[in-house]
Amino acid sequence: MKGRIVVKVGSNVLTRPDGMLDVTRQSAIVDQIAELTKRGLEVVLVSSGAVASGRGELRGMPGTERLDAVEARQLFSAVGQAKLINRYYELFREHNIHCGQVLATKENFADRRSYLNQQGCMNTMLAHKVVPVVNENDTVSLSELMFTDNDELSGLIAGMMNADKLIILSNIDGMYTGNPDDHDSVLIPRIRPDDDPSAFVSAEKSSLGRGGMLSKCRIARLVAAEGIEVIIANGRRENILTALADNADVPHTVFEAAARPASGLKKWIAHSDGFAKGSIHVNQGCAEALTTGASLLPVGVTAVEGAFKTNDIVTIINPEGHTVAWGKATCDSGTAQETAGKPGMPVLVHADYMFLNPERLYSSPKS
Ligand code: GLU
Secondary structure (H helix, E strand, O other): OOOEEEEEEOHHHHEOOOOOEOHHHHHHHHHHHHHHHHOOOEEEEEEOOHHHHHHHHOOOOOOHHHOOHHHHHHHHHHHHHHHHHHHHHHHHHOOOOEEEEEEEOHHHHOOHHHHHHHHHHHHHHHHOOEEEEEEEOOOOOOHHHOOOOHHHHHHHHHHHOOOOEEEEEEOOOOOEOOOOOOOOOOEOOEEOOOOOHHHOOOOOOOOOOOOOHHHHHHHHHHHHHOOOEEEEEEOOOOOHHHHHHOOOOOOOEEEOOOOOOOOHHHHHHHOOHHHOOEEEEEOHHHHHHHHOOOOEOHHHEEEEEOOOOOOOEEEEEOOOOOEEEEEEOOOOHHHHHHHOOOOOOOOOEOHHHEEEOOOHHHHOOOO
8 A cells, every 4th residue: 555545433433332432442543554654654534533432521411411412512522522632642642653633614625725725734734744633623513514424524535635545444344235234235345436336235324423324335436436446444353454555355345446536626526515506407418428528518508506606616417306517617607597508608617627426327317
């Protein structure tokens, strides 16, 4: 393994059944990251566990049972994140490695300037051999603007940091054909860019953080489509990270990276779904042309929704109502509406500023 990797550790890896922080596991993860950095890898750690650790810490405190969901998240994450990062700091220090805390909200990634600012900060940390330890800023993030889970955050970070690999550590060995507890479910070792995992991955929600298995799969496919290999493996297995680095025979699922890596701008657009200011509906012919690399021309547009400005992100939707791509609009919504359906008009979204949804292949009729 070479280069830069993003390692995501889920709450279910870091917390014990009684809800307290599993310091032994946390320490084992840090030992492995220390080993990888000694081998010359740059590692970014995306760690959950703030809410779980705060909940464990404040257990039994009178009044906490009356908190609503938002208040509980804010209180527990405020206490838990302090505890979590403190432990990481001490654990990395034993290896003479510095770590630093990066707390992000989804809004930090909404405009390109903030995104590049965040990227610059983490590049500076890595250049100075400081391991960034990233989590969502749960104390201030607004419920409606939260990441689905830290898988989504780690996908965004992997793209932003131009990582070579994203490793998502959970409490199961990878993607299964059904519920991992069922005897007839089997581990899927490899998912290629053209595979349709929804055909064999169970839609059943497992205990995998906020998102669940399908959301994990969706993020992994998106990141793989950007040209970054994604591995889902079991963070509770001994030395899983070093075993993966050694290409040892350990259970995991790998999402093969697309052959052509996306540009930095496209990687940002790939994660822009929640920031889109409008939608452009297109006819089937146009949707198919986009998937072959064409730019979006007004002639294929059937409707324009929302109020957007030039350079805002828009979602491009096929006649079935599925997202084909996300892209940067070259004009505002008023102009887009005026030119909709007309031939010979300037490009609405250029192919260089568009990212195709890897799930489009399975959510729209095939010709
Ligand atoms: N940011 C949350 C925490 O640290 C975890 C979100 C998730 O479930 O992935 O507690």
